Amino acid sequence: MPPPSVIDPERLGGRRWARCRNGHSSVLEEMSMLHAVIRSSRDAMHFFAEVNGYNLQTLRQHVRQTNREDGPVHLRVEIDPHDQAAFVHYSTRWLRALSQRGAAVEVEVMQAG
Secondary structure, three states: OOOOOOEEEEEEOOEEEEEEEEOOEEEEEEEOOEEEEEEOOOOEEEEEEOOOHHHHHHHHHHHHHHHHHHOOOEEEEEEOHHHHHHHHHHHHHHHHHHHHOOOEEEEEEOOOO
């Protein structure tokens, strides 16, 4: 079992889940998450986070750094349907620019189980 407060990327019913500690008992709580994979010619990085401005800015920084250090990247992002509006709001501009610079960008809206 992962340590407390660490994201467990196991997919259950089309959602991501987090393990938390509440006193002495373990509790599973549903969390809406995005899963991004940043691939370069040398490496791949998985990024799990809630869909919000801060986390999408952090994803953008990881993508830019990987692109700068390793050359063109392939970015694949999976989101839940109810996160689509927030994802579009926070990421459309930089994803379009990334794609125009030659990166492969895929976004998939995952359907619940």
